[in-house]
Amino acid sequence: MTIPGPPRAWSERFLARVESLGVGLLADQMRGAGGSARVRDVVVAPGTARARVGGVEAWADLAVFDAGQWERAEAALLPVRDRLLAHDLPPDVDALLARVGLPLLPGQARELTLDCACGRADGACRHVAALLGAVARAFDQDPFLLLRWRGRDETRLLARLRRGPGLVGPEPLSARGFWTEPAPYPTPGRDDLPPDPALTGLGGSAPDRALERALRPLYDAMTAPDQG
Secondary structure (H helix, E strand, O other), X not given: OOOOOOOOOHHHHHHHHHHHOOOOOOHHHHHHHHOOOOEEEEEEEOOEEEEEEOOEEEEEEXXXXXXXXXXXXXXXXXXXXXXXXXXXXXXXXXXXXXXXXXXXXXXXXXXXXXXXXXXXXXXXXXXXXXXXXXXXXXXXXXXXXXXXXXXXXXXXXXXXXXXXXXXXXXXXXXXXXXXXXXXXXXXXXXXXXXXXXXXXXXXXXXXXXXXHXXXXXXXHHHHOOOOO
8 A cells, every 4th residue: 555645845736737737847947946046026916926037027927716716716615614714725725626627726828827028938938937936935935825826815715714604794885875865764644643542532422422523623633744
């Protein structure tokens, strides 16, 4: 029986995946170039990663998930929700997302756009190699940068996972809805008015009926709608 070894670091998995895409860059090449002191100002943002390599800007753009795709992704991540909330990105995250068609690591070459200010058309230059190697090293220090590259940073993702499935609150009021005057209450009609207790309390004797006839016009006048 073969005993599986420990999962590879995110950097190794990322570089192996990029090499497998056939973009013209080898894992060893990217790994070696990424550790150079000439690589500075490495930034990973939603949809793009960039760095300055020896005075030349290099970029790597990755397709981000849209809102609907992120809903599917968050549902797929529920089996490892507790680990994510503990700020741990387990290695099986990529497989969980791949099952719903949303791999965390780039699954196809068309998802990854490489570009460099040096002018090489295909982006497979030494500057881009250094950028990707440096980005891979950053993933080992903070794996949640992979999620950020796909369009969702750690703070927002964890906030949504804390709610749990189906715990999304009501939509907030829009500015228009907040300032719109509420509809007025309807003016009650005669049939909606409560009976006058002074009249309904009268008995059925002749003096009582006479008193009711005398008081009825006064009550009707008092309860008649305002004619303005």
